[in-house]
Amino acid sequence: MIFGRKSFPAAVEAFEAAVRARDADAAERAFGRLTGAVGRARDAELHVSGPRLASFLGEVPPGPRAMVAVLVGACVERGADPVACAPAVFAGARDAFERAADFCASWKEAGRGELPSHEGEGLEEADFERIGFESVMAWQSLPQFERACVAMLNSPAVRRAAPGRAELRDAVARVAELSGERFQCLGYALAVLDDEPFVAIDRATGAGFALRASGIGDNFQLHTLLADTLIGGGHLPGTAPSPEAVAMCRDRPGQTPTTGSFNLVGADGEWIWNEGNPADVPVVDGMRLVVLDPPPYERSWSAGRFFPGMTGELVLERVLAAEESRSLLAQVAQPRR
Numbered sequence: 001m002i003f004g005r006k007s008f009p010a011a012v013e014a015f016e017a018a019v020r021a022r023d024a025d026a027a028e029r030a031f032g033r034l035t036g037a038v039g040r041a042r043d044a045e046l047h048v049s050g051p052r053l054a055s056f057l058g059e060v061p062p063g064p065r066a067m068v069a070v071l072v073g074a075c076v077e078r079g080a081d082p083v084a085c086a087p088a089v090f091a092g093a094r095d096a097f098e099r100a101a102d103f104c105a106s107w108k109e110a111g112r113g114e115l116p117s118h119e120g121e122g123l124e125e126a127d128f129e130r131i132g133f134e135s136v137m138a139w140q141s142l143p144q145f146e147r148a149c150v151a152m153l154n155s156p157a158v159r160r161a162a163p164g165r166a167e168l169r170d171a172v173a174r175v176a177e178l179s180g181e182r183f184q185c186l187g188y189a190l191a192v193l194d195d196e197p198f199v200a201i202d203r204a205t206g207a208g209f210a211l212r213a214s215g216i217g218d219n220f221q222l223h224t225l226l227a228d229t230l231i232g233g234g235h236l237p238g239t240a241p242s243p244e245a246v247a248m249c250r251d252r253p254g255q256t257p258t259t260g261s262f263n264l265v266g267a268d269g270e271w272i273w274n275e276g277n278p279a280d281v282p283v284v285d286g287m288r289l290v291v292l293d294p295p296p297y298e299r300s301w302s303a304g305r306f307f308p309g310m311t312g313e314l315v316l317e318r319v320l321a322a323e324e325s326r327s328l329l330a331q332v333a334q335p336r337r
Helices: 008-020 024-040 043-055 062-077 082-109 125-130 133-153 156-161 165-179 184-191 219-232 243-250 322-329
Strands: 196-202 208-214 256-259 263-266 287-293 300-303 313-319
Touching: 008 024, 008 043, 024 062, 043 062, 043 082, 062 082, 062 133, 082 133, 082 156, 082 165, 125 133, 133 156, 133 184, 165 184, 196 219, 196 322, 208 219, 208 322, 219 243, 219 263, 219 287, 219 300, 219 313, 243 256, 243 300
Parallel strands: 196 287
Antiparallel strands: 196 208, 208 313, 256 300, 263 287
């Protein structure tokens, strides 16, 4: 496919040439052309450009690197191959978070107090020399890298296969510990489970169910899909969520009000809060075990997907035999808040 001289692929080519030649002035001009062209690019242009941008992301100077990662994410959201793009984006993000951890530690050692904003408020010119230019730029780049990584992690193929996910998770956790900033979107995206076996047991009836979950971003979404599968499927009494709420928790855009059907409890007796994510559910015998109790009070929320670009699935695989349910329920501690 041939693209014109003013196309997005042509802008990518010019930027790549300038970056590889280490021509700072040409790279700055080409970067401006690149960001100006992306908004009018056709899908076919973005399909070929995402992997190409990713191929030299590590050579891009620290200043524009995170924004280039965001452009790679935009290409993926429009159909570029996420598996081809993700390793470079994850590597850039991991490097940024590792350098940002150094930034946080240096800032604390210098007794500077509250960390500056990512936009630069609170920074001084001397900080770039005292702490290091790349560490400062890394701290400032974290929101952009978070956005780019989430675009990659919307893909189940990336979540299952792309290298570097565990290392990135560790780096994000380290900065969160040092800064007190949660980076919730990236943290939750890195924690998303796929083809994950779940067991749900209704404490009142002893009925148990083996399920498999994929692409569920938070426990509001998990709760709604559990209620649909078990109450809507006729396995448990209660009021099922509306078809609209269920569709919006699976793959339909938007949000709609819904009301909770259960109180979710882990095998350790701790409540599983809707504000958490499915990775919070403790594992028993190789499966995440959630106990369903009546809700202690009415909970309402806007049903939908935590990650609008991610498809959520919860599939009932089988109803457990009564003896199997009793055996698992015997391992569950009494609930405690």
